[in-house]
Amino acid sequence: MEIKVLGGGCANCRALQAMAEEAVASLGIEATVEEVTDYAAIASYGVMRTPALVVDGTVFLSGRVPDRDEVRRIIQGIAG
């Protein structure tokens, strides 16, 4: 699984990044968590508000920091 956190390096983006890594670790699944800070790359996902969470090419949320459970649910949902 390929998880991407889109954001220009703001505090909210780091918070989301940490949550994603935590969820991956606690679910014990094979996944990479990558931070995308390049604005052209962020824009290519059609995202206008950061931070955004992208899993396997699908944008799951943007413009807010979710709670831990929501991130877990999203990642778990994809992992099936």
Added chain:
Amino acid sequence: MSVAERAATRTALRPWGWVALAAAAWGGLFVGNELAWDRLFFGALHWEGRLGSAMHFFLYDTGKILLLLTAVVFAAAVLRSFVSPERTRAILGGWRQGLGNLAAAGLGAATPFCSCSAVPLFIGFVSAGVPLGITFSFLIASPMVNEVAVVLLWGAFGWRVAVAYLGFGLAIAVAAGWVVGRLGLERWVEPFVYEVTVSGAAMAEGRRPSWGERFGIGRAEVRTIVGRVWPFLVAAIAVGAVIHGWVPEDFFVRYAGPGNPFAVPVAVLLGIPLYSNAAGVIPLIEALAAKGLALGTVLAFTMAVVALSLPEMILLRRVLRPRLLGTFVAVAALGILGVGYLFNAIF
């Protein structure tokens, strides 16, 4: 009604119950805040000297502003859960200059964004064909005309000033965006912005959030925003309290009153590099205004601090060549300057 239906209704109504309860508690605290500090300082302690008056200002204002801020941030976050930048962009793509600037300023006021989203928003708008000037109207209105500023100004100076701020803020956003649009500065946008193509990334199926979830968003927003601004707020109120207690009544009338033509430009120049949101500035300017600093000067300072900031300009530099960035700041600053003078002439 079946048992299951009744249970479903109860679940749907539960969040409203919590909100009603919180609203009642909020009302009690708001009324109690004023009563308690008045009784304590002027009734029980008869502490009416400088220190007493400064302490009263600090405690009363801290309570009042934190309460107002909590309520406004919550209400705005719930309302905002109905508006998305994607929809805003779709609406703005079809407008021409002029009316389009007005629509953009109005939508900007309704959709605040964190300044770290300024660049993705800019790219998203411009690459989708929203004209440059209209995009700027949105970018100026969004931070400047927001619920926090309007409500705090209302609390500090009354509704006339709050409405005037709202109206003039929108006017600046419309005018500055229109001017930037007329100047035809598209070539000073970093070229990669126009080359962005959305790779067709799928958006997860969006469903309408329930009221419970909308209230949840409101609660989370209160935690984030109030959690982030309260130290600045308390610091601003403390400085305000010192000004309140120790600066002579006519201090600013003498040095920066309505008669001084340099007061407004100095306020704008001081405000541009500073970065704070309305919650951090308004308690301070409330104290300054009480000491005779002209209202227009005070509002021009607020607008400059809230709408233009060094961190946002550094971010926007990634998509705007210096010449366009400079033009944008200069046009917005001139608008703010004009409003400052106009306000001083009116009030």
